[in-house]
Amino acid sequence: MITPLVLLAVAAMSVGGGYVAVRGPGGRRRTISLAAAVASIASAGFYIRLLQVYNSRPIEMFSRNPMAGLGPWDDLAMLLSFAAIVASGLGAKKPRVLLLTSSILMLSYTLLTLGFWD
Secondary structure, X not given: OHHHHHHHHHHHHHHHHHHHHHHOOOOHHHHHHHHHHHHHHHHHHHHHHHHHHHHHOOHHHHOOOOOOOOOOHHHHHHHHHHXXXXXXXXXXXXXXXXXXXXXXXXXXXXHHHHHHHO
8 A cells, every 4th residue: 555655756756856847947956956857757667667576477487486477677776776875866946846755765765675576
């Protein structure tokens, strides 16, 4: 039940941060903030794909190795979350709080979920 709420919060904060970045003064920092918003939303998408792949595999596959057959989805979700953290730290000042919060939340939730599966 909490997963849809976390993903909805990440998407809302990322869209809000992207909107604030677009409304701010132009330049390189605005573009970096927009990239951070896109990376944060993409990491949520890869997290959803990670859940789909995990839930579609037979349980026998995960009996010895919980990460068996997940492919690159866990790595992509964590990499994009980390890229969103770095980009939002380098981006514009106004959307920084929303973008940092959403990207840190997504990275933490991905690591938490992978820790439960281990």
